[in-house]
Amino acid sequence: MTPTQKGYAPNLTVFKKSLKAASVETSIENLISLLKRRQIKNSRPCAMATAELLRIVVARDRWTDLGKLIAHIQDVGRRLVEAQPRELAVGNIVRRVLGMIRDEGNEDRKNEGSDSGSATGSPQLEFSIPAPTTTKRPPSSSLRFASTDGVHFTEDRPTTRPPLMTSHTSYAVANNVPVQQSMFNLLSATGSPNLTPSGANSPHGDSTPHPFALSEKMINSTKDLRAEVVNGIEEILDELEQVDDQIAAYALEHIHSNEVILTHSSSVTVYKFLLKAADKRKFTVIIAESYPNDHEETHLAVMGKMKDPESEEEDKETYLKSLQAAGITVILVTDASIFAIMSRVNKVILATHAVIANGGLVAAAGARIIARAAKAHRTPVIVLSGVYKLSPEHPFEFESLIEYGDPGSIVGYEDGTLVEKMEVDNPLYDYVPPDLVDLYITNLGSHAPSYLYRIVADHYKPEDVNFNNPELLF
Amino acid sequence: MPSTDSPSAVETSQPEVAAPLAQTQPNGKGKQPEGAQQSSANTEKSKSNSNGKPAGNAQETSSTKKLTPAELKKKAKEEKAARRAQTVAAKEAESAPAAPELSPAGPSTVPQPAGGTSGSQQRGDGQKGSRTQQRTGGPVGNSRNLPFRGSQKVAAATAAPVVPKKEDKTVEFFRHLYRQRTTSIADASKEVHPAVLALGLQMGNYTICGSCARLVAMLQAFKSVIEAYTTPPGNSLTRHLTSHVLSPQIDYLASCRPISISMGNAIRWLKLEISKVDVDTPEAEAKKDLCGAIDVFLQERVTYADKLIAKKAAGKIKDGDVIMTYAKSSVVQRTLLRAFSKGKRFKVIVVDSRPLHEGKHLAAALVNLGMDVQYCLLNGLVHVIQNVTKVLLGAHAMMSNGRLFARVGTAIVAMEANEADKPVIVLCETIKFTERVALDSIVHNEIAPADELVTPGGPLTNWEDMKKLQICNMMYDVTPAEYLHMIVTESGNVPPTAVPVLHRMGNESG
Structure with missing residues (x-):
């Protein structure tokens, strides 16, 4: 992997900036290509980028009802997930947003049903009213009703409104059908009030003032919903920003003084956790370098040059406080020494790439060895993970989650003909089964691996779990 | 300097005793520029503590003559305990402002009568103050005259670069294993034979690497040592060779890289051989006998042993097998080659690790x-x-x-193989068996220089300048016996439990 050129290589910050100017579709395409080229990689940047993109989609896209919005977000989400299926955080964020929209919809419907009792939100009511007139109803009416209740998430709803309306109005005129029940009629009916029969002989004559109120309400509610959803996404973004600090807040509960802690690679979550604990305790941290994929970053980190992900200015590199400056003794070891040194380790703290609903996790390569060695020495293994890394996906074949990296970092061309004669593997991630993990610390607290499925259930709606492969939906 | 101060302190007033003592404390740690001035021995980083201690104690006795011996003893004990606690705990400056406050605590207790337990108490306080001072870094600890703290600080800061303090970069729980490695022949003693000189360097930079290769190379070099040896007049070969000629060679080799266990076994055997030489045997004949014995030993214990092991182990490889191996072992390589040359077609997975990348050599040899x-x-x-x-x-x-004591990382491979229910077979000559036991990889190990892990131009360049950063580069680890299913030796295939038996038969009967 080539080192990232400073400034020019597109990354999360560049992407965020581009969001302001570019159109929605351009932004989607942009993110897809960034994901494909791994220019945005690792859970947090991916999650951030996805949330930012979805916010733009919700805020700028023209949508009139939640069903359409959900369909659209599902579509965008599907494209993003297909671009980088192994970044499970992307799918997680999409699911979170979808679940939130559904919640908003439900709430909205409940409110309207209670305070107005009008036709917009409650289909039963709507169906019950025209019941006496069904005999007079033209066959198209069923279509009309189906298309009316947009809040019902009929995702394949036809979007071609004008022809429908004209045909409808003509029917309405011909059959003397009251037109007020449908929202489509509202627009056309108010546009041509003379076509509407005067309410005297209509059974619903008293409902004529409703159209105006309804249309008003609809516009308002869409606006409200839009703001609500955007707010919700911003909340997710806030969560993503604070998640490391929230996890770090639990540090003192888990680290006692004079402890020896083993961790590997360079995770900001783990670093912040250790730094927080170092405020009050003195301890030793052993860091395995996770050669060959993450050793450069790990070396930089132990030299006190760990980049602060929250720093906004990209030209000025700000570093996190080094562990040593916080009073921690840092010992760097090779990955091979893990078993040898494990007998002195009190706790293993691992960062993770993604957590799977069964309590297993996908983490930087080498994590499995560490967890297994810890198990062999009965050393507790703690995994730090934001809730956003928790994925409801549960693949049958865990190898499918593993991404393979550049074998050139193991055997390069300087090794001569070895390159072409030999099979070289360089997996970037390991799957760690749940029985090797003793504890998960998320921003919500500490959980046993067996409890994770409950948190998954709390965060994602069952109907969104398989949004990206519709064949598994039902 | 403090030694000149303290007598006056005794005469004038007790409280001041605390202050100079407090200052001697950092000296004891040897990290202060003053420490270096006080005694040159203090610059020696790891031993500085013990060196500094007697000075401090002597001074203490001189300053508090009125104390009874029992009290003195007690006080010394307290101090020692405090100092030990200080060295053990890895600490960091968190009380930079607290340090100056603590030090004046000594003078504030002026009315205290001289001597007695209260005096020792007070001294303890002073110590603590100095300790925190010291943790904040050199400059503050240097300020011996508190009123001039500010200016002193500046002076100390300018003085600091002159005598840079050296942090102990060794990992605490491996500290007993660190050895300074000889990397040049400049300081070798003159008794060392040129062949051994060269061999030492080759071992030091891993040109000759691997238990067997080092053993063979060492015995070959000793052969030339023996051939070049002439018994000085008035001495017998039996008495003189081992102690006066062989020992410097061994010391030199050990200084280049610690002696491997197989080498240790061979050395023990060779010494026994030499001691068995009859005093009446003519020197030329004795030398010839010894060289012959070495050749036989090498053939029996290494060459034929390897052949036999390779033959046996190769018989266990079947067509279509997938053989995993870790790093590089000469006998594993020989086994694979033999199986391949017998027409077996199988796949080899070579697992490897930093920093030696020995597996790459094995892979290259097999690929070719x-x-x-x-x-x-x-x-x-x-x-x-x-x-x-x-x-x-x-x-x-x-x-x-x-x-199994093998290249670091072997335990991980064995562990994972065991977890995946794959048979783990160790190929090992009986010359590598030892009567030593190991429960973990820390008590007995070899620590290689940490700089081997630093990639040139990489982020770790100048890692010594990073405070509280230690790099640990150990060479071996210990694989639990339950991960091993079979050991193939030249005396048969045995379970791990049979090691002591074979060792007694092979290495101790001779």
């Missing part, structure tokens, strides 16, 4: 013969282990409790 080789580092181990049918491991030594 046209074998099917897959290569990965430890990060890829768990992804390839499912397809493996057998794991062949080399050994540095077999411990008497059945544990």
Whole structure:
């Protein structure tokens, strides 16, 4: 992997900036290509980028009802997930947003049903009213009703409104059908009030003032919903920003003084956790370098040059406080020494790439060895993970989650003909089964691996779990 | 300097005793510029503590003559305990402002009568103050006259670069294993034979690497030492050779890289051989006998042993097998070559690790013969282990409790193989068996220079300047016996529990 050129290589910050100017579709395409080229990689940047993109989609896209919005977000989400299926955080964020929209919809419907009792939100009511007139109803009416209740998430709803309306109005005129029940009629009916029969002989004559109120309400509610959803996404973004600090807040509960802690690679979550604990305790941290994929970053980190992900200015590199400056003794070891040194380790703290609903996790390569060695020495293994890394996906074949990296970092061309004669593997991630993990610390607290499925259930709606492969939906 | 101060302190007033003592404390730690001034021995980093201590104690006795011996003893004990606690705990400056406050605490207790337990108490306070001072870094600790603290600080800051303090970069729980390695022949003693000189350097930079290779090379070099040896008049070969000629060679080799267990076994055997030489044997004949014995030993214990092991182990490789091995072992390589030359077609997965990348050499050797080789580092181990049918491991030594002492990382491979239910077979000559036992990899190990882990131009350049950063580069680890299923030796295939038996038969009967 080539080192990232400073400034020019597109990354999360560049992407965020581009969001302001570019159109929605351009932004989607942009993110897809960034994901494909791994220019945005690792859970947090991916999650951030996805949330930012979805916010733009919700805020700028023209949508009139939640069903359409959900369909659209599902579509965008599907494209993003297909671009980088192994970044499970992307799918997680999409699911979170979808679940939130559904919640908003439900709430909205409940409110309207209670305070107005009008036709917009409650289909039963709507169906019950025209019941006496069904005999007079033209066959198209069923279509009309189906298309009316947009809040019902009929995702394949036809979007071609004008022809429908004209045909409808003509029917309405011909059959003397009251037109007020449908929202489509509202627009056309108010546009041509003379076509509407005067309410005297209509059974619903008293409902004529409703159209105006309804249309008003609809516009308002869409606006409200839009703001609500955007707010919700911003909340997710806030969560993503604070998640490391929230996890770090639990540090003192888990680290006692004079402890020896083993961790590997360079995770900001783990670093912040250790730094927080170092405020009050003195301890030793052993860091395995996770050669060959993450050793450069790990070396930089132990030299006190760990980049602060929250720093906004990209030209000025700000570093996190080094562990040593916080009073921690840092010992760097090779990955091979893990078993040898494990007998002195009190706790293993691992960062993770993604957590799977069964309590297993996908983490930087080498994590499995560490967890297994810890198990062999009965050393507790703690995994730090934001809730956003928790994925409801549960693949049958865990190898499918593993991404393979550049074998050139193991055997390069300087090794001569070895390159072409030999099979070289360089997996970037390991799957760690749940029985090797003793504890998960998320921003919500500490959980046993067996409890994770409950948190998954709390965060994602069952109907969104398989949004990206519709064949598994039902 | 403090020694001139303290007598006056005794005469004038007790409280001041605390202050100079407080200042001697940092000296004891040896990290202060003052410490270096006080005694040159203090610059020696790891031993500085013990060196500094007597000075401090002597001064203490001189300053508080009125104390009874028992009290003195007690006080010394307290001090020692405090100092020990200080060195053990890894600490950091968190009380930079607290330090100046603590030090004046000594003068504030002026009315205290001289001597007695209260005096020692007070001294303890002063110590603590100095300790925190010291943690904040050199400059503050230097300020001996508090009123001039500010200016003193500046002075100390300018003085600091002159005598840079050196942090102990050794990892605490491996501290007993650190040895300074000889990397040049400049300071070798004149008794060392040129062949041994060269060999030492080759071992030091891993040109000759591996338990067996080092053993063979050492004995060959000793052969030339013996051939070049002439018994000085008035001495007998039996008495003189071992102690006066062989020992410097061994010391030199050990200074280049610690002696391996197989080398230790061979040295013990050679010494026994020499002691068995009859005093009446003419020197030329004795030398010839010894060289002959070395040749026989090498043939029996290494050459034929390797051949036999390779033959036996190769018989266990079947067509279609997937053999995993870790790093590089000469006998594993020989086994694979033999099986391949017998027409077996199998795949080899070589697992490797930093920093030596020995497996790459093995992989290259196998690939050049046209074998099917897959290569990965430890990060890829768990992804390839499912397809493996057998794991062949080399050994540095077999411990008497059945544990395998081998290149660091071997334990991980054995552990994963065991977890995946793959048979783990160790190929090991009986010369590598030892009566030593090992429970962990920390008590007995070899620590290589940490700089071997630093990639030139990489982020770790100048890592010594980073405070509280230690790099640990150990060479071996101990694999629990339960991960090993079979040990193939020249005396038969045995379970790990049979190691002590074979060791008694092979290495101690001779």
